[in-house]
C-alpha cells in the first residue's frame with residue numbers, strides 16, 4: 001500500500017517513496033555505545049592475559065577480533081597472574097590495570113548455589129572482576145584489589161548448565177521474597193554484567209537464554225549504564241538492579257561508575273526495553289547526615305521516576321559490610337573513603353568462612369538503622385516495596 005503523502009516524515013509529499021530518490025545519505029546503523037569515547041574512558045583494553053583454551057574458543061576469538069593489535073600474554077591459569085593480582089606494588093596502578101587489562105579464562109567449576117535473599121540461586125557467573133573500583137567492593141577479595149575483568153569464554157557451557165538447572169527445578173512452587181512466580185538466578189555475583197557487555201556478548205547470551213526460560217528470571221546488580229543492553233530484548237525475563245546511594249557518597253566511594261542520577265534516569269529506558277527494573281539501596285553507610293541524604297534520594301526517585309517504573313519496582317536494602325584487609329589496602333590509595341567506611345565505634349568484627357575479618361555495624365545499630373531507612377522510604381517513596389533488608 002502506498003504511504004499517504006501526509007504521513008511522509010520529511011513533509012515533502014512522499015517524492016522519495018514514488019521515485020526512490022533520496023537527498024540524504026542512507027541511514028547508518030547507530031554506533032554501539034561500546035565503541036564510544038565514553039565507554040573507552042571506562043574500558044580501553046590495551047593488553048590481554050589469556051589461557052590458551054580461552055583464546056581458542058569461539059568467544060575468545062570474537063573478543064580478540066574486536067581488539068586488533070592488542071598484545072596477548074598466555075597464562076596457565078586466570079587465578080594467579082603475579083604481575084596483575086595481589087595488592088603489593090599495584091596500589092598505584094589499579095585504575096590503569098582496570099582500564100586497560102582484560103583476562104580471558106575458562107570457568108571449570110560450574111555450580112549453581114542456593115541463595116534465598118536477593119535471588120533464589122547464584123548462577124556460575126560469566127566473569128570475575130570489574131573495571132570499576134568501588135572502595136567497599138568484596139569482589140577482589142580473592143585476587144587482590146587490582147582485579148580487572150576476567151571473562152569466561154566457555155559461555156555455551158555456562159548457559160547449558162543454567163538451562164539444565166532451571167529445567168530441573170520445574171515451576172516455582174510458591175511465591176517468595178525473590179519473586180512471586182519465577183526462580184531468580186543472579187548472573188553477576190562477581191562482576192558487573194553491564195560493563196562486561198562493553199567487550200563481549202556473554203551478558204547478551206545469558207539474557208537471550210532466560211528469554212526462553214518461562215519459569216526463571218536472570219538478575220544482576222549494576223552501577224554502570226550501558227545503552228547497548230537496551231537492544232537485547234529480554235522480554236521481562238531479566239531483572240536489572242540499579243544500585244543507588246546518596247550521590248555525595250557515590251562520588252567518594254563508587255569510583256569509575258555511572259553517576260547515581262544517570263542510573264536513575266536510565267530506569268524507564270530499561271523498563272521500556274523489556275527489563276524488570278529494581279533498585280539496590282546499598283550499601284547503607286552511617287555517617288553524619290545519612291538520614292537526610294537518603295531521604296533526599298528517595299524524594300528524587302519519587303519526583304523523577306514515571307508511574308510505570310514505580311509500579312513494578314522493588315528494592316533490596318543492604319547495610320555496609322567492610323573488611324579489615326580491604327581497610328588497610330584502601331588506606332594506601334583512598335584514605336578519605338575509609339573515613340566513611342571504617343568506624344570501629346559502631347562496628348563489630350566477625351571472622352568469615354575463608355578466614356577474613358569482616359566488619360559490620362553492631363547488631364543494635366544495624367537494626368535501628370534499617371528501621372529508620374524503612375521509615376524514610378515509607379515517608380518519601382511509599383511505592384518502593386522492600387524485597388529484603390539485610
Ligand code: SF4
Pocket residue numbers: 129130131132133134136137138139190191192222223257
Ligand atoms: S561495580 Fe560492583 S563489582 Fe564493580 S567494583 Fe563496584 S561493587 Fe565491585
